[in-house]
Structure formats: structure tokens, C-alpha cells
Amino acid sequence: MSRYWSPFVHSLSPYVPGEQPKTDNLVKLNTNENPFGPSPKALEAIRAAADDKLRLYPEPSSEQLRETIARYYGLTTEQVFIGNGSDEVLAHIFLGLLKHDRPLLFPDISYSFYPVYCNLYGIDFQRVPLDNQFAIRVDDYLQPSSGIIFPNPNAPTGRLLPLDDIERLLRMNDGVVIVVDEAYIDFGGESAARLIPKYPNLLVTQTLSKSRSLAGLRVGFALGQPALIEALDRVKNSFNSYPVDRLAQVGAIAAIEDEAYFEQTRQAVIANRDWLTGALKKLSFEVLPSQANFVFCRHPAHEGRVLAEALRARGVIVRHFDKPRIEQFLRISIGTEAECRQLIDALTEILG
Numbered sequence: 001m002s003r004y005w006s007p008f009v010h011s012l013s014p015y016v017p018g019e020q021p022k023t024d025n026l027v028k029l030n031t032n033e034n035p036f037g038p039s040p041k042a043l044e045a046i047r048a049a050a051d052d053k054l055r056l057y058p059e060p061s062s063e064q065l066r067e068t069i070a071r072y073y074g075l076t077t078e079q080v081f082i083g084n085g086s087d088e089v090l091a092h093i094f095l096g097l098l099k100h101d102r103p104l105l106f107p108d109i110s111y112s113f114y115p116v117y118c119n120l121y122g123i124d125f126q127r128v129p130l131d132n133q134f135a136i137r138v139d140d141y142l143q144p145s146s147g148i149i150f151p152n153p154n155a156p157t158g159r160l161l162p163l164d165d166i167e168r169l170l171r172m173n174d175g176v177v178i179v180v181d182e183a184y185i186d187f188g189g190e191s192a193a194r195l196i197p198k199y200p201n202l203l204v205t206q207t208l209s210k211s212r213s214l215a216g217l218r219v220g221f222a223l224g225q226p227a228l229i230e231a232l233d234r235v236k237n238s239f240n241s242y243p244v245d246r247l248a249q250v251g252a253i254a255a256i257e258d259e260a261y262f263e264q265t266r267q268a269v270i271a272n273r274d275w276l277t278g279a280l281k282k283l284s285f286e287v288l289p290s291q292a293n294f295v296f297c298r299h300p301a302h303e304g305r306v307l308a309e310a311l312r313a314r315g316v317i318v319r320h321f322d323k324p325r326i327e328q329f330l331r332i333s334i335g336t337e338a339e340c341r342q343l344i345d346a347l348t349e350i351l352g
């Protein structure tokens, strides 16, 4: 605290990211990074772009990257917005599209950055409880709001809401924007991007941090009809005209174009998730059905916090949220086969 702060800063409650440990000898299953490296073609493109041109500003709207993403999803360039990680894209969405007179709706168990943005931008919000199976109940969102946002698959539950339900939500709430945060969609769901031509109130966000293994590059994007994208452009150009640097733009293009590598690593994560789910169930864990690159699970007889601490003592870090309804749970990112096995070995030892 300091008297130099703008008064409003005292009221902020910032997001707390998962730990990024300083040592390399931990099995890191706490922040949903991809256990496989980025596409070698992306790394090559980044190296090739590290030249004298870095003295020049990047293309401000990431034109070529937008073209690449538009082509990938069968959309037009005017339907794509790029930002410095999808967190930045989300921030612009909250300010540009979700700040109206009524509360914004999102699930009670969801991405914990959402209430942080509401706090930052002065947006009223209401948490809508998931059902007792931790699933989104679409009918609960039939109420006046300034918009709706949720991750699909949801985080940290991993549960997927089917596209039919998303369409129902879009039709029920055609006066407000519905944001589907698809950070994990490539690990088991079908993107809502194909609904964009049909629904002017749909905005889909994605990131290259998870399925493209480029969390360190910071590239995310939003897909929607041009009127929604224009609002994001207006906010972006009132904040930072050059959010995505030259290296990130070329690296992202190469990563999206390397479909073979994407498919191979995505399938490996899915296979490891299936193995890990089975192994956890054998240890008596309840594991929610996950379509993401993590599982959310609880043991009937052991506290989540205690298990997380015991795992850490054995060199494995997972995420525990000290929050109502989910204190018992652990969120475990899908690692390599060896990492998944180390986790199971450590848990077997802990559970005796």
C-alpha cells in the first residue's frame, strides 16, 4: 500500500497464477501447459525472424496470422481478433462487450480471471451454480444479463457443454453476447466457431498456450462477426496498438500450419488423459469426465490440500483451489507418460 496509488488500485484483487517453480527437477502438472514442446516448425520460424527487422514495429493487427486462423476455421479475416494471450483478448471483451447495466453471468466454478476483470472494469456479475455433477445447466441462464461467459470445456472441471446446448443458450439470449472460452477445446470438443455465421451474439476465444504448446509466446484470439470484432479493435487501439510482436506472429502462423504435429501431440495428451483417469480411479479417486488437458478429481478419504502438499514433498506439483464446493479436489494437468506414471507412483505411496 502506498499513498501514491490511484485510490481504485486499493480495491483490486488480482488473479494469482499457478506457481512457476525456479527448479527444473519437479514434475510440473499445475498450470495446464502442454508437456510436449511446440512445433519444431514454429521454433524454426521464430529463429528465422530474429533478425534486423526487429527494429521495426510489428504489423499492428497481425494481418497474416488473422488470415491463417480465418482459413483454418473457414471464416473471414474480419471475423478474427488477435491479442497477447487470450487473457488480454478476454480483458478487451469484458470492457468492450460485457459492460452493460445488468450483471454478467458465469458459472460459480469457472476460470478465476473472470471476477478479476469484472473488478478491474467495474462490471457487476452473478455466479450461476453448476449442478451437483458440476455441469452447466443451460436453463439457469435464462435471465436478464449483460452477457454470459464460460470456458468450454469448463475449467477447472474439464466438463464439456455440447454444441446443441450452446446453440440453445445463444437463441435464448439473443440480446447479449455469449463468450465461449475455448482454451481447451482441441482436447476433445468441437469448436463453436462454425456457429459464428449464424449467431451475431457469439464470440469464441482460443489460445495457442495449451494445444499448440506456446504458453511462453503469448498469443490468443477471438472469433465472431465483424461488429463484435470491431468493438475489440476499438478497445485494443485505445490500449496498445502492437500487442503481438514479430516473433509471436510468425511462430503462431507456423504452429497453426503444422497440422500433423498438432494432431500427433493432441492425440498423445488425450491418450495420457485416458490412462491417468483409469489409474486415478483404481486409487479410488472420483474423476470428473474431462475433455481438457487436465483432470479434476477427489479422493473420498483425503483432503485435497493434504494430498497436494504430500505430492509436492515428492516433487510433483498439482493445483488445489481453496474455494467453496471444490476444496476436496485436485486439478492435475496431463503430462508425458513418464510424468503421469510418477504422479501415480507418488499417490500410491501417499495413500499407502
Ligand SMILES: *Cc1c(COP(=O)(O)O)cnc(C)c1O
Binding pocket: 084, 085, 086, 087, 088, 111, 151, 155, 181, 183, 206, 207, 208, 209, 215, 218, 219, 220
Ligand atoms: C489458460 C486459459 C486462458 C488463458 O490463456 P492465455 O492465452 O495463455 O492467456 C484463458 N481461459 C482459460 C479458461 C484458460 O484456462
